[in-house]
Amino acid sequence: MSLRILIAPDKFKGALSGQQAAEAMASGIRSVLPSAALDLCPIADGGEGFMATLAPAMRGRWVSCPSLDALEREIESTYLLADTRQGRVAVIEMAETAGLWRLAEDERDPLRASTRGVGIQMLHAIQQRGVDRIVLGIGGSATNDGGCGMAHALGYRFLDKDGAEFDPLPARLSKLARIDDSRVVKMPPITVACDVENPLLGDKGATAIFSPQKGSTEETRPLLEAALARLVEVTKATDASLDPGSGAAGGLGFGLLHFTGARLVPGFDLLAKLLELEERVAAADIVITGEGSIDHQSLSGKGPICIARMARARGKIAGAFCGLADEVARGSGEFDFLVALADTGKSIPELIANASNELAQAAAQPGLYDPDAYSQPSELPTR
Numbered sequence: 001m002s003l004r005i006l007i008a009p010d011k012f013k014g015a016l017s018g019q020q021a022a023e024a025m026a027s028g029i030r031s032v033l034p035s036a037a038l039d040l041c042p043i044a045d046g047g048e049g050f051m052a053t054l055a056p057a058m059r060g061r062w063v064s065c066p067s068l069d070a071l072e073r074e075i076e077s078t079y080l081l082a083d084t085r086q087g088r089v090a091v092i093e094m095a096e097t098a099g100l101w102r103l104a105e106d107e108r109d110p111l112r113a114s115t116r117g118v119g120i121q122m123l124h125a126i127q128q129r130g131v132d133r134i135v136l137g138i139g140g141s142a143t144n145d146g147g148c149g150m151a152h153a154l155g156y157r158f159l160d161k162d163g164a165e166f167d168p169l170p171a172r173l174s175k176l177a178r179i180d181d182s183r184v185v186k187m188p189p190i191t192v193a194c195d196v197e198n199p200l201l202g203d204k205g206a207t208a209i210f211s212p213q214k215g216s217t218e219e220t221r222p223l224l225e226a227a228l229a230r231l232v233e234v235t236k237a238t239d240a241s242l243d244p245g246s247g248a249a250g251g252l253g254f255g256l257l258h259f260t261g262a263r264l265v266p267g268f269d270l271l272a273k274l275l276e277l278e279e280r281v282a283a284a285d286i287v288i289t290g291e292g293s294i295d296h297q298s299l300s301g302k303g304p305i306c307i308a309r310m311a312r313a314r315g316k317i318a319g320a321f322c323g324l325a326d327e328v329a330r331g332s333g334e335f336d337f338l339v340a341l342a343d344t345g346k347s348i349p350e351l352i353a354n355a356s357n358e359l360a361q362a363a364a365q366p367g368l369y370d371p372d373a374y375s376q377p378s379e380l381p382t383r
């Protein structure tokens with residue numbers, strides 16, 4: 001019987017979407033194992049690529065919506081609308097509006113970045129499209145505002161000690177004295193797919209772990225952390241701040257929990273259900289996954305680690321391809337093989353420019369897919 005391989009990569013940020021990565025891996029495998037049966041199933045967590053990954057499974061249609069990016073500049077954005085047995089559902093991806101990808105490197109400024117655009121999309125789905133439910137993917141953000149911008153768009157008013165309203169950017173949250181909820185829009189049930197399980201505050205929190213990639217510095221990190229701590233103090237929502245996922249997307253997880261009564265779930269679990277991953281893993285002999293970078297952050301519940309765990313728990317071989325891997329990921333023992341394109345010695349810009357071919361070439365190693373090579377865990381093939 002021919003070898004069955006499930007190809008389930010996440011995106012290679014800045015280079016390939018999950019679908020493109022799956023196709024590149026498939027072409028490499030087909031060149032050396034023409035009879036292998038390949039099942040292509042790109043995955044996502046809550047971050048970038050969430051809507052595109054769900055679109056075929058949900059048979060959704062795209063809705064266009066004027067909104068704001070993280071710096072509150074006008075943009076035209078989209079979300080997905082689907083009719084399901086639970087009624088009309090809007091699938092929204094926070095990164096579509098407040099994502100890091102929308103900002104140039106020198107525009108990254110988490111003290112001034114807002115999730116207001118996310119709230120505008122939610123409002124559009126509720127008021128213009130009458131949705132019964134919202135599924136919201138969070139991650140890949142440029143923000144660290146605890147979801148205050150989103151809450152502001154939904155009608156919450158952020159007031160200082162004199163009762164004056166202000167735009168709740170992190171740079172201003174130290175003056176927060178009260179939040180008025182008398183004009184808030186009624187929310188449908190909201191399920192939030194979080195790309196990570198971090199809490200809001202502390203050394204595993206949103207600011208400490210994820211704000212550096214959004215442009216925070218040694219000087220601004222204490223201000224960002226203090227802004228979120230102030231928000232927790234004023235809302236008296238300490239429990240919500242400890243919930244796994246409350247620190248996702250710069251604390252938008254916390255904001256959704258507290259301000260909208262949303263339910264937070266790991267993004268991978270939600271995707272796994274909708275894409276029937278359990279069944280597809282069960283039908284495979286080998287599962288391969290991948291992402292642009294597989295590193296210590298990936299261990300906080302990112303898709304490639306989750307699918308590798310799912311595969312190995314069912315006795316399958318789990319391998320991964322990535323652009324870059326750090327020592328934590330290499331030493332984690334999560335994969336039967338981990339191939340990093342950067343190990344070829346080529347530069348990152350070169351790898352990005354030729355990502356599809358490089359990935360196909362890396363995948364074209366028949367030894368990686370030989371089940372007999374894995375009977376001795378210490379004798380894993382390397383590239």
Ligand SMILES: O=C(O)[C@H](O)CO
Binds near residue numbers: 141210249
């Ligand atoms: O957006 C972010 O902060 C990271 O993707 C973690 O959620």
